[in-house]
Amino acid sequence: MPSASHTRNPFTHVETPAVGVAVEHLTKNFGSLKVLKDVSFTVEPGEIFVLMGPSGSGKSVLLKHVVGLEYPTSGRVMVDGHDAASELTRERVRMALVFQSGALFNSLSVYDNLALYPREHRVADEAGIREKVMHALRILSLEGAARKFPADLSGGMKKRVAIARALVMEPQLMLYDEPTSELDPVMSATISEIIASLREEYHVTTIVVSHDRDLALNIADRVGILMDGKLIFLGPPSELREPKDPVVADFLAPKIDLQHPRFKKLET
Amino acid sequence: MKQITAILEGFGSTLLLLLRALSFSGTLVRQRARFFEQCYLIGYTTLPIVAILSFFIGSVLALQAGYSMQNFGTQQFIGSLVGLSMARELGPVMVAILVAGRVGSAIAAELASMKVYQEVDALETMNIPPARMLVLPRLAAALVMVPVLALIGDLVGWFGGALVSKYTSIISIEPEAYFAVLRRYTHFKDVVNGLLKAEVFGFVVVLVCCNIGLNTRGGPREIGASVTRAVVTSLILILVVDYFLTQVLM
Numbered sequence: 001m002p003s004a005s006h007t008r009n010p011f012t013h014v015e016t017p018a019v020g021v022a023v024e025h026l027t028k029n030f031g032s033l034k035v036l037k038d039v040s041f042t043v044e045p046g047e048i049f050v051l052m053g054p055s056g057s058g059k060s061v062l063l064k065h066v067v068g069l070e071y072p073t074s075g076r077v078m079v080d081g082h083d084a085a086s087e088l089t090r091e092r093v094r095m096a097l098v099f100q101s102g103a104l105f106n107s108l109s110v111y112d113n114l115a116l117y118p119r120e121h122r123v124a125d126e127a128g129i130r131e132k133v134m135h136a137l138r139i140l141s142l143e144g145a146a147r148k149f150p151a152d153l154s155g156g157m158k159k160r161v162a163i164a165r166a167l168v169m170e171p172q173l174m175l176y177d178e179p180t181s182e183l184d185p186v187m188s189a190t191i192s193e194i195i196a197s198l199r200e201e202y203h204v205t206t207i208v209v210s211h212d213r214d215l216a217l218n219i220a221d222r223v224g225i226l227m228d229g230k231l232i233f234l235g236p237p238s239e240l241r242e243p244k245d246p247v248v249a250d251f252l253a254p255k256i257d258l259q260h261p262r263f264k265k266l267e268t
Numbered sequence: 269m270k271q272i273t274a275i276l277e278g279f280g281s282t283l284l285l286l287l288r289a290l291s292f293s294g295t296l297v298r299q300r301a302r303f304f305e306q307c308y309l310i311g312y313t314t315l316p317i318v319a320i321l322s323f324f325i326g327s328v329l330a331l332q333a334g335y336s337m338q339n340f341g342t343q344q345f346i347g348s349l350v351g352l353s354m355a356r357e358l359g360p361v362m363v364a365i366l367v368a369g370r371v372g373s374a375i376a377a378e379l380a381s382m383k384v385y386q387e388v389d390a391l392e393t394m395n396i397p398p399a400r401m402l403v404l405p406r407l408a409a410a411l412v413m414v415p416v417l418a419l420i421g422d423l424v425g426w427f428g429g430a431l432v433s434k435y436t437s438i439i440s441i442e443p444e445a446y447f448a449v450l451r452r453y454t455h456f457k458d459v460v461n462g463l464l465k466a467e468v469f470g471f472v473v474v475l476v477c478c479n480i481g482l483n484t485r486g487g488p489r490e491i492g493a494s495v496t497r498a499v500v501t502s503l504i505l506i507l508v509v510d511y512f513l514t515q516v517l518m
């Protein structure tokens with residue numbers, strides 16, 4: 001396991017207290033489309049919160065509210081006691097979002113993608129930045145890709161570069177949008193380990209959107225399940241092993257029933 | 269009604285973007301690498317076509333003037349006509365139109381694709397304001413480079429006029445005589461007025477194209493729509509601003 005403890009850690013993580021997140025009665029409409037309907041939950045400082053839910057249920061939209069890329073129709077999201085919709089919050093709290101699509105800067109090489117944040121915020125001199133960047137690349141087994149451009153990467157590599165770019169930011173609050181969706185099983189497990197060890201070492205508050213049951217069951221402190229814009233489950237992952245709610249059970253372990261396929265039920 | 273609100277919205281968001289970009293002007297020294305890159309892009313992509321077009325516009329001006337002036341036998345004044353029209357009006361407007369077509373469209377396309385592929389969102393979550401990193405260096409580069417392009421356009425246009433005046437039988441004026449008249453009637457002030465115009469046009473074009481690019485919403489198809497909108501808006505604005513600037517600078 002390429003854990004951070006094997007290499008000297010150049011991340012000069014200043015001791016900043018972990019931040020909590022509170023989602024309060026969050027409602028979001030896009031025109032007439034109601035995406036989030038009165039969602040409330042909190043994420044404690046240093047907690048790993050895994051958000052699951054079917055495709056289109058509003059998970060990505062929810063994450064965007066936390067980083068202030070979308071504004072609530074009503075309700076609010078508080079990050080460390082500051083309204084996430086305010087621009088000042090970004091200056092007070094270091095947040096990193098790993099976008100579902102990666103959102104890499106296509107005109108910059110992988111190395112420059114990672115180096116952009118420390119350069120713009122002048123966290124270190126060029127040698128220090130180099131050390132940080134190479135360290136993050138090593139963690140994600142990307143050393144060979146440093147000089148490549150995003151267009152020349154595979155889907156899974158893009159995802160890993162996006163995660164590495166977020167690591168370089170040394171965030172207090174880390175948000176992952178489906179970090180393991182395009183990765184092979186070993187790399188998925190590695191990502192789960194990275195998420196967990198970041199929390200262990202730096203007490204980073206983490207919200208992970210994922211369909212990955214293994215990830216949820218192994219590293220989550222608590223799990224939320226979003227369905228049709230409503231939170232239908234909120235609790236520790238142990239409760240998910242034998243869910244009481246049949247809807248939750250079907251979402252987590254859908255039976256493939258060739259005699260009565262789901263898509264045919266829709267037609268009647 | 270909808271169009272009017274759209275225009276007002278566009279105006280408002282452009283103004284806001286300008287204010288945001290200006291509020292970061294202190295970072296320009298730190299961003300000099302980006303600034304020089306943009307200077308190079310603006311100069312490099314536009315200079316050849318500016319030279320070619322100016323040359324022919326100067327030539328055509330001389331030809332048309334020669335044709336109409338032969339009725340009065342006033343061909344010796346062609347230098348003043350070419351000199352003044354190039355410096356005060358055609359040089360700056362033409363350079364602005366070329367900048368809109370070559371630079372503005374490229375800016376709109378680049379920023380629109382960054383927006384559509386969530387690169388702008390990523391910048392924002394990294395607390396790197398797009399106005400600082402993407403807009404400010406481009407605006408500054410336009411301020412520096414567009415007047416330079418316009419000056420080159422003026423010179424090449426005058427030269428084109430001189431060539432035509434010498435070798436066209438209905439005109440047949442030696443370059444010395446042509447440039448003597450040109451210098452007598454085209455004052456330093458006229459040239460500076462023109463460069464000032466070019467500066468304003470270039471600034472407006474780059475600002476508007478940045479704003480339209482950054483406000484792109486939707487998928488890849490919208491990138492093309494944004495480019496078209498950026499160029500069309502730029503062209504309209506160049507001519508509208510030109511009218512008012514000409515009045516002010518009379």
Ligand SMILES: Nc1ncnc2c1ncn2[C@@H]1O[C@H](COP(=O)(O)OP(=O)(O)OP(=O)(O)O)[C@@H](O)[C@H]1O
Pocket residue numbers: 030033035053054055056057058059060061062100
């Ligand atoms: N900017 C937007 N404008 C209009 N509708 C949007 C916008 N963003 C998201 N939506 C809609 O909101 C709903 C939820 O989208 P979201 O991306 O949050 O889904 P998701 O839960 O992340 O799904 P997936 O697991 O497939 O990523 C979808 O119906 C989507 O069409």
Ligand SMILES: [Mg+2]
Pocket residue numbers: 059060061100177
């Ligand atoms: Mg999503």
